[in-house]
Amino acid sequence: METINDTLHIERSAPQSRSFSEPFWNATKDKKLVVQYDTEVGKYQWLPRATSRFTGKASKLEWREVAGEGEVYSFTIVRRARPPFRGEEPFFIAVVELPEGVQIMGNTKGITKDEMKIGLKVKPYWHELPDGYHMLMWQKA
């Protein structure tokens, strides 16, 4: 069966964070997944934003830790990529839905072509980045 690469040995730079995404990246140093939560409407949101996706306000957002166990909403096999990913194809990008109601994209570790399907249960795999940060990837739960 065709092997799908896990992209682990590709050299990635430290995150290019913005003022409003720094708390997420800082939490990855401890391999913790934190997600923005809008206290006014009582909902989580992804990805990190300067404002609430629900109300457009900037004032009612806080960060909450979540377990990160979810299931695949959809996925693709990337077969053509730009450097530094070129030559490392094929690899997965999965959109994963968490019970908190957010969808987070990520590469995968150790998931085979046979195993990958919509609905597959997954959990975080934290891949090391420079400066102590980690990147969120997905592995089988």
Added chain:
Amino acid sequence: MAMRDTAIVAYAETKIVVKGDKDVWALGAEVLEDLLNKTGMEKGEIDGLLLSSAQTGAGNPFWAQATSDQLALEVDFCNIVDIGGSSPLGALARAAIAIDAGLCTTVFCLFADTQGRENNTRPRHYQAEWTVPLGLLGPPTSFGFITNRYEHQFGLDYSMLGKLAVAQRNGAVLNDLACEKLRVPIGVEDYLNSRMIADPIRLLDSVMVCDGASGVLITSKKNAEKKGFTKVVTPIGYGEKTSYEFSENIVDVTNTGHKPAGERALKQAGLTAQDIGSFHPYDDFIIAMMLQMEMIGFCKKGQGCDFIRERDFNFNGDLPLNTGGGQISAGQAGLAGGGTNLVEAVRQLMGEAGARQVKNTSSAMVTGIGGIPYARNWNTSTVMVLTPNG
């Protein structure tokens, strides 16, 4: 309805090429000169300039002004529309509005981009932080998600997507202005066997990045009559939706903003999808056209493949589709690519499409798609209905 008081009096289009050697302003000037020659109008009669956004112009916050200067156009209304691939249709709609509001009388709508030759895009958005580090190539990856999800929810007969690809390619073969590399007939097997880019998106699902320009001259109906134009095309309905359902956390990616945009456009036009003479949907990927057929009401949601199986999409078929090849088979002139399908619709309604002329010129529908957001389908959806001599 105010838009009905305007008239497109001419269209023009350059050859679409892969990485051309002409400057984007030279292409714009080519379109303008052609429009003036066709109409016999003087440059000084143009008092409005509406541009669609351009990847060549991105990063220059003075792009509309600079283009007005380069084209030697002194105007009373000057604007760029930046709703991605929806921009050409959006620019035409805004031109009609400006004319109706009395801000100007005759507008040059220019759709020019030379993304292959000079791409100056530096988006301040999520990509550098959230998708580039995943090796996400951009649109093909996003459409890979959408397609897999569609198949999961409804099932998908890929040969039906191939049928759309073949019909468009047949159009490109008959279109001298289409990118030469793409003017080779294909069959459904060629589509199915073309290599995967981002499963299940194939090479022949996808647009090829090209350079090119197109444009139209639109004026008030009163002025068109005064000038004696007998062959005109009028926008009779327009709908536009940006950030559709973006305030929802979990959406169905097979739903798009074309549902509300289509409803609005058809209601204004007083027509149903079944009345449309030829359909010119925005085609960055083949499946986008099927989703639009479902959203706009050509068929029911989830039944796109059955609908495609029953219809003939060639210029002489019962629902002519992107008869010049669309962007997928004529080449995508960057963010100006939406102009290619728009100009083709105008050409058809004027009865000037020659070997690929459609029979039913009572109306045409053109659509737009703009922007690829994170884990969604697209940012902006537009739908316009046009009629000849409306």
